[in-house]
Amino acid sequence: GGGHDAGGGDSGKKKVKLMLDWVPNTNHTGLYVAKEKGYFAEEGLEVEIATPAETTANQLVGAGKADFGISSQEYVTQARAEGVPIVSIAAILQHNTSGFAAPKGKRIQRPKDFVGKTYGGWGTPIENAFIQTVLNMDGVKTRNVEDQVKIVNMGEADFFTATERNVDFAWIYYGWTGIEAKLRGVPIDFLELRELDPVLDFYTPTVITNEKKIKEDPETVKKFMKAVSRGYEYAIDHPKESADILVKAAPETDKKLARASQKWISKRYRADADRWGEQKEKVWTDFTEWMWKHRLIEKKMDPDKAFTNEFLPEQ
Amino acid sequence: MRRRVKKRFRDGAPPVLTVLLFLLVWEAGVRLTGIERWLLPAPSGIAASFADSWELIQRHTWPTLQEAVLGFLLGIGVALLLAVLIQLSAWLRRGIYPLLIGSQTVPIIAVAPLLILWFGYGLLPKVLIVALVTFFPVVVSTVDGLSSADPDMVRLLRSMGAKEWQVFRMVRFPHALPSFFSGMKIAATYGVLGAVIAEWLGASEGLGVFLIRSQNSFAADRVFVAITVITFWSLVLFGLVCLAARWAAPWAYLRKEDSWKGEEKR
Amino acid sequence: MRRRVKKRFRDGAPPVLTVLLFLLVWEAGVRLTGIERWLLPAPSGIAASFADSWELIQRHTWPTLQEAVLGFLLGIGVALLLAVLIQLSAWLRRGIYPLLIGSQTVPIIAVAPLLILWFGYGLLPKVLIVALVTFFPVVVSTVDGLSSADPDMVRLLRSMGAKEWQVFRMVRFPHALPSFFSGMKIAATYGVLGAVIAEWLGASEGLGVFLIRSQNSFAADRVFVAITVITFWSLVLFGLVCLAARWAAPWAYLRKEDSWKGEEKR
Amino acid sequence: MKLEMEALEQSYASPTGERRVIDRVDLKVEEGEFVSLIGPSGCGKSTLFNLVSGLERPLGGRIRKDGSDITGATGHVSYMPQKDCLFPWRTVVENASLAAEVAGKDKKKARERAERLLPVFGLEDFAGEYPARLSGGMRQRAALLRTVMADRDLWLLDEPMGALDALTRERIQDWLLQILSRFPRTVLFITHSVDEAVYLSDRVVVLTPRPARVKGELSITLPRPRTREQMTSEAFLQAKQWLWEKLHEDK
Amino acid sequence: MKLEMEALEQSYASPTGERRVIDRVDLKVEEGEFVSLIGPSGCGKSTLFNLVSGLERPLGGRIRKDGSDITGATGHVSYMPQKDCLFPWRTVVENASLAAEVAGKDKKKARERAERLLPVFGLEDFAGEYPARLSGGMRQRAALLRTVMADRDLWLLDEPMGALDALTRERIQDWLLQILSRFPRTVLFITHSVDEAVYLSDRVVVLTPRPARVKGELSITLPRPRTREQMTSEAFLQAKQWLWEKLHEDK
Ligand SMILES: Nc1ncnc2c1ncn2[C@@H]1O[C@H](COP(=O)(O)OP(=O)(O)OP(=O)(O)O)[C@@H](O)[C@H]1O
């Protein structure tokens, strides 16, 4: 998608490719704002936003096929452990807004209630670890979660459909699916991950680039982040306008949902941090340690190398 | 003249009727079971949504059609080439088939990063994916058609001193035409969907983009609008192949018509 | 005896050689271009990973195979039924085809919610999806085969007072067997991948689950292990169909062999 | 009356307009009669058989068998078409027992009967062969065997022995005459051999060039059972002569 | 010597072991000679033609044409196979110009020539028809026309007129004789009609029942050009008689 900026196409601008993690949604609003409002152009950049399939961005940014991408902390950690040289350069949301959700009727109010139920997931091992951790917190000790909870991969099926049938609860991003539930008037119980265990308050989503880019062209990274940062700042202040910019760029998106979601999420981009995008070392070390403990990565990974705040604009 | 109109009607009525019946049952089913419209919208809802998104649809149709048609043509070209090679040499037949089958058993989404890495985001990778999806049925059917040519005709032509490529052109190929078109019909059906899947790997426009974005906004009605458009164009492609078959192999319908005529009379 | 061994070798060598060549080129390509192993692992790397994940593979293969085979069989059954119906009535032919094509142009992923809603997460929806993917090529090829039966044989049988189903059993069906098997070959190729895609929509075990998990943890080598296994079983299914074709229609290979014999001598 | 054709007409489309093939043919055949049709190649003989067997419906006219109208109705005759139409996926014996299978009769018995008849047709060594492995004449014999096995009370044989050598032909002709004398059937027979027509028939009908009309007919009064010796008799030669002239008349 | 067959042998697999079809056939044909082969149905005549035309390779023996070995080599003869083998996707004229196309000759010229020849074969009204719309005899005539059009110096004709009525047959026989007297060719001819064999040939070769061996041969000394009147001559009847007896000898 992408609107066209007035100065687009002149040869003086540096072409830069950005890859989303999925179809455009309110996580990406700042990017579209930066493009639409000409912030990129002001930095001398011409940004092309591409929307590849799911986790493809990590590999393509790692391979240098794209300059920037959208990913999240768990992917960056796993990818780096596999040798993909990507680096997280900004946290789009200051806190993890995802969690376990279930329709009210399923009577899932705390992790203990998971026992004997069916979880619909994305098919990643990390979800087993989440469930194990939160079960643990709630006093259910188990070596293999699948003894306690039936785990199925619900893939592309959305939360609402999946829970109509055998699935009892799923992992959702509140800012999108949770808002949709509200709009639809479907009452749900939502167990936010970070409230269950602080270690699960990792960064998702994040902006990434690759090591080579940082080394060879830090200027561009800096300029890019300056524009992006401005985009998100604008979105923080103008939820309605920025939602419309998103919908303009991806007109297939539901406008009502986009606005409602934007209203909810704008407050959470920066949240309690000093500036938008800030990443704390503790979050990276703790979560990496947690992933290692749960054997989600096969090799140790140095968390300090996985992220940097150095490209965020000074306040 | 009147007979012609009557025939048109006779040929056109059944598909229209079955499709209408299907839509009716669907509409009734949705209304009676009260299934939520964000799960399964009724045809009436889809139609309404169709009107709303008419402009978007138009904008997104052209790129997909372009990918589908170009990919289909490329696929057929490759298929013909491969079919000829395979038929010319028993060695190649045995040797290439495993690779061909392999090409069909790789989930496209699993190799998405490679495709993008090698071919970028433009038209090319999409055309290649459509070609990859469509060439296979054509190869299999055509090879079977080529190798089932009447051996006596082949021999007769050889007795005239025909080269292998002449045997091909004059016997094997005409004989294989109906099989070739069977494969083409299957391929034509897959063409547009192939383009849609290709767009999921990364595109900024096209029906695939429209579909996936609608789905992500939980807009089931628009998802079905996209599906309707995909189906429509697949039908058009299929119909064109059927017409081409009649045009390219009139003799194959010669006797059939006679016997159909007979059937209808009785 | 020795001739037989020699034939075995002659038949078996080409696929082995081409596949080896293909792997060799791949290995060399990876080593020379230095492409990252998390993008495209070398065959050697895949082999190593294969050994590592041997047990996992075994556990995940069985469910997928089960879905693929059951779905394939169901698909063929449905295809035969439809082909017969379509052949029996020109009305049905015209009426059903649009719906059949429609069934192929709906992206499975887009209607996943409905499938799950109606059929849950068990074996059933996967078998249905495989059937949906496999039945179509069989219908198209079989219908084309059925309707191209020699009209004179059909007439002869009718002159004996044969009922339409006897004409079917004694002329149309034997005549359509080669086309039917053409369609089956295409379908067999799609069976295992169909099961894998079905598993993406909701499963707790199977090669599809193994694949998506590997992909999500950026273990490209294990993704390719999964693809290798999928390809292997697709080849097995394809091979079985080829054997079945020879067994079911020996007459179709009678004259062909004669003329091949001739070719080889020359 | 076994069979009555009344003012039959048939035409086909051709690139240059309608092509009339059968032009008001009236013909009556008695129970047990052996009637041969002769006429120039392409005149419409096979088309006439297609009409009688019900495979094609005439443009005009009626066909009656045993008094009841069978125009366009199949299943009333044993028909041997001009091209052998052997089923490539059936062995000789399986081809021969085709009609029995269609009629839903005991398959095994039919096969046994076919195997008993094979020597008559010189196919005793080829019971289990597929047609693709037979010679031209052997295919024709297998097709004739199949027709005989179908065994309705009205047989239509379209050049059943055209591809046979004289000796084999004589043997099968004689077998046919013998079978018909023991189990009478009504037979319509197309041949290009005037000798054969006279030797086998009770009556020979001469057709005009396309479009086919009845140009003349001749009753053959030679006594039955027929013998090869009769072929040199005065009556035989006269019949031949008459037919020959009738055929060549408008040349 | 135009054509020499030397100790030809051929066998096929059968369900009951090997089936010998050609058993040491030696045969020489001179330049310009017209040689007919007669023998019982299924004896191996068509197989012999397949060997000479190079479509099959003999199990043993050699074939030489103009002195050079052509065993198993195709492209040296004009071959009319027993079954017509018309290409269903080609009209009559397109079928007729097949050989010219194979040889890479001017297509248009070939068609013109075919169209000039159509009346000889009584196909003038059917130039643009597909074979499926022809009668049995018309198909055979179209196939013969195609073979004649191929026009090598050695012709192999396998029962080219079996499905024709007497009149048409005579016309084509006479045309053939006339053409051959003007443009001499070497012809090998299979027929089941002894009359035809004697009328057309310089020499008639009688084959044994399967496996085929040369059982005897007869030079026909009737003067050329042949006329229908000769058919009642003493020499003609004697030749017929001799061949007939030779054929029936071991019965
Ligand atoms: N399906 C068809 N469509 C068009 N014309 C046809 C068709 N079948 C037959 N004809 C024409 O009808 C005429 C008579 O054909 P038919 O087969 O009855 O001849 P016939 O008397 O049996 O000749 P023959 O002795 O050569 O077998 C021919 O001119 C043929 O071209």
Ligand SMILES: Nc1ncnc2c1ncn2[C@@H]1O[C@H](COP(=O)(O)OP(=O)(O)OP(=O)(O)O)[C@@H](O)[C@H]1O
């Ligand atoms: N491809 C084959 N496979 C096995 N047997 C065959 C094959 N072709 C021919 N034969 C056998 O060879 C023998 C001779 O066949 P051929 O066709 O040469 O006979 P023919 O003399 O031409 O007879 P006709 O006069 O009936 O045409 C037959 O017994 C036939 O069954």
Ligand SMILES: O=C([O-])O
């Ligand atoms: O290949 C598909 O992802 O449907």
Ligand SMILES: [Mg+2]
């Ligand atoms: Mg006829």
Ligand SMILES: [Mg+2]
């Ligand atoms: Mg023969």
